[in-house]
Amino acid sequence: MSAQLIDGKAAAARVLAEVGADVAVLKARGIEPALAVVLVGDDPASQVYVRNKVLRANEVGIRSLEYRLGADASAEAVLEVVAGLNADASVNGILVQLPLPAHIDETRVLQAIDPAKDVDGFHSENVGGLSQGRPVLTPCTPAGCMRLLRDTLGDLSGKHAVVVGRSNIVGKPMAALLLAANCSVTVLHSRSVKPEKLCGQADIVVAAVGRPRMIGADWIKPGAVVIDVGINRIEENGRSRLVGDVDFDAVLPVASAITPVPGGVGPMTIAMLMHNTLLAARQQHGLSAQE
């Protein structure tokens, strides 16, 4: 048997269509949501992601503002841009593209963003709110994984979910969201003992370690749903290609459903960013999620 392919591009298109319709309703009430994207340096992948964020924003009717600073920009220069955006009431969402150049303290910059405009959900106010189950802005990649899981499985209550990786951007918020959805959650990391045994008990596996094809068929319980967050560029047979953290070909016959790389979780990250920007705009105008 072969697993069902979870189509992230199609799911992202659905989210974007919903957001576009809701943005049109807001605009009819005189509110134009706006997203500011800050890019520091010249990392080629970051340039592509920022370009795609601006494109998607324009497609759904969200006004976009782009701020580009050189790789040698000081932390103070970045903080000055963030402070200006915090103070600008016409800007609803602020995103600083990661990674930042090594000389800039990421935490200092992320903590400077107004939590109400923190559409990445990385500010400690939003991180804390998420772990307390408050309705806060939630990191885009884990929020996208949750959409894919709910589309595939419906109610997640009582499922045993294993998250492989404990990064602040994906692993930890992913675990908090799965817990909030009433899953029993295990987080595996580099010091876990016999991780393949623990992972092999999971109904849901979310792989976010950044190691190409680390998770093989022996890590997966037959029938498990596998969400692969990894985006690793490798050289193979003389050409460059993207692969996930999961050995896709080996796991395909074992899992019941699996995300491909590319075309799985990646497109959902940007779709959920648009969702968060809409949410932030509504909240800043005192509107509920339904209005």
Ligand SMILES: Nc1nc2c(c(=O)[nH]1)N[C@@H](CN(C=O)c1ccc(C(=O)N[C@@H](CCC(=O)O)C(=O)O)cc1)CN2
């Ligand atoms: N401030 C942030 N920085 C970063 C985030 C983030 O959520 N906020 N996440 C990643 C990068 N990222 C968005 O910023 C991102 C990564 C991948 C994709 C995507 O669509 N990937 C495609 C493949 C793209 C390719 O060919 O290279 C896919 O998986 O199909 C979108 C967004 C780190 N930084």
